[in-house]
Amino acid sequence: MEEIKKKQAISISEVKEILEKGDPESMDQIQRWTYDYVSKFVKIDPKDAKKMKQQLVKECDLTEEEAVEIVNIRPTTLAELRSFTFGWKKLILAETLEKMLKIIKENS
Incomplete structure (x- = not known):
């Protein structure tokens, strides 16, 4: 389990950007659900x-x-x-x- 290095409020656009950097095959179920959600609803760069x-x-x-x-x-x-x-x-x-x-x- 990774240790928390920093806690910061981020927008769903930023969440999508972070998740896109990872390999979709290595995402756990929650990460995949989150990525699916943000992919549908993000409308801003x-x-x-x-x-x-x-x-x-x-x-x-x-x-x-x-x-x-x-x-x-x-x-x-x-x-x-x-x-x-x-x-x-x-x-x-x-x-x-x-x-x-x-x-x-x-x-x-």
């Missing part, structure tokens, strides 16, 4: 996903986990975005929400 995540953390003061949630979902309207951020139990100003939408649109 891993580089764009990483850039979007970094921008959301830096420019919108989000945690890495919050940024990953936004990258994975990529809401397109203020109402959609509010429905996700509401669950975070912290106040996010309308100006910040607009900035988040702009970042999503620029990187999608």
